[in-house]
Amino acid sequence: MKKVFVKPNLTLFDLSSNEPLFSPKEVLEGLLESEKRLSSKFFYDQVGSDLFQKITELPEYYLTNSEIEILHNNLEEISDLVGENAAVIEFGSGPPLKSRMLMKAIKPSLYLPLDISKSYLLEASKRLAREFSWLQIRAICVDYTRAFQLPFDPEKKRVGCFLGSSLGNFNKSKALDFLIRTKKFLGHGGELLLGVDMKKSAEILDLAYNDSEGITARFNLNILDHINQLCAARFDPANFVHLAGYDENLGCVQMHLVSEVDQKISVLDTEISFSKGEKIHTEDSYKYSCKEIEGLALQAGFSKSVSWFDNKKYFGLFYFS
Ligand SMILES: C[S@@+](CC[C@H](N)C(=O)[O-])C[C@H]1O[C@@H](n2cnc3c(N)ncnc32)[C@H](O)[C@@H]1O
Known part of the structure; x- marks a missing residue:
């Protein structure tokens, strides 16, 4: 683990020095699967992180604005639930807009943003550290899908935040595993603020992941540039197209890249063949009903306390204790 003192109130803990967060071997294994x-x-x-920030500003991508609306209308109650002197641990913190609202209202004694995107995490944390000079920030670069321990013990009530419906990137059984691990990680008295995208019409969901400016398509295709750098591969993003759509049976928006031509790409000295029309699966975004998400959290050992929704009931924020 590498520890860097960035500012008097900001320290970065880089857990990627223990084990690389982006492993070329993992890329190859995924590309060698039948799907x-x-x-x-x-x-x-x-x-990719910069493009994701642009996505959050798109009118079609209602998720961010709906969650901001919920936060805006309920910050006082959220802050009362969290209480004083808590350590707020944000999984996949990303753009600092919502974190800023939470820090202002909750005024925790410690804020721990956790993210895999190191340079973005550092920049976002620096901005928050400048803005909230009273706030101790310990940013942690980590892959939250792996078991990990904090490199120190905050000795405070731990409140986890998992916003932006990132839980939806796991299938139901992995989401349950994540919640079970998180419950253990937060420890006795720990609580969780969970943002979840609710089930709705395919029309609204399809638009959200196929914006008219093509930013989501660029975000999806950028994965190939990242893989090229990681694995000395030669994907040409121009030979793939973005595909995203809601599968009502699965309750999930699935995102793929579709090969436009027959092609062979060398990845880590292994040749991968693509036929025209063949897909690479890049993301799942599962949507939930209230019953489903509350059931999952109860199964993981949490008990429900409060939930809030935006005006259109597109998005839900759940506080589990
Ligand atoms: C969909 S964005 C959500 C960002 C923010 N929470 C929000 O609500 O706008 C997902 C964030 O989680 C981070 N992330 C994705 N997978 C991760 C992983 N396995 N471990 C840690 N962070 C991850 C990304 O870098 C990104 O900042």
């Missing part, structure tokens, strides 16, 4: 796939974590190099 080719890449983990959605590979979206998030610096370019």
Whole structure:
């Protein structure tokens, strides 16, 4: 683990020095499966994180604005639930807009943003450290899908935040595993603020992942540039197209890259063949009903306390204790 003192109130703990967060071997294994796939974590190099921030500003991508609306209307109640002197641990912190709202209202004694995208995490944390000079920030670069321990004990009530419906990137059984691990990680008295995208019409969901400016398509295709750098591969993004759509039976928006031509790409000295029309699966975004998400959290050992929704009931924020 590498520890860097960035500012008097900001320290960066880089857990990638223990084990690389983006492993070329993992890329190859996914591409050698009969249905080719890449983990959605590979979206998030610096370019991918910048593109994700642009996505959050798109009118079609209602998720961010709906969650902001919920936070805006309920910050006082959330802050009362969290209480004083807590350590707020944000999984996949990403753009600092919502974190800023939470820090302002909750005023925790410690904020721990956790993210896999190191340079983006550092920049976002620096901005927050400048803005909230009273706040101790310990940013942790980590893959939250792996078991890990904090490199120190905050000795405070731990409140986890998992916003932006990132839980939806796991299938139901992996989501349950994540919640079970998180419950243990938060420890006795720990609580969780969980943002979840609710089930809705395919029309709204399809638009959200196929914006008219093509930013989501660029975000999806950027995974190939990231893989090229990681694995000395030669994917040409121009030979693939973005595909995203809601599968009502699965309750999931699935994102793929589709090969436009027959092609062979060398990845880590292994030749991978693509036929025209063949897909690489890049992301799942599962949507939930209230019953489903509350059932999953109860199964993981949490008990429900409060939930809030935006005006259109597109998005839900759940507080589990
Ligand atoms: C969909 S964005 C959500 C960002 C933010 N929470 C929000 O609500 O806008 C997912 C974030 O999680 C991070 N991330 C994705 N996979 C991760 C992983 N396996 N471990 C740690 N961070 C991850 C990404 O870098 C990105 O910042």
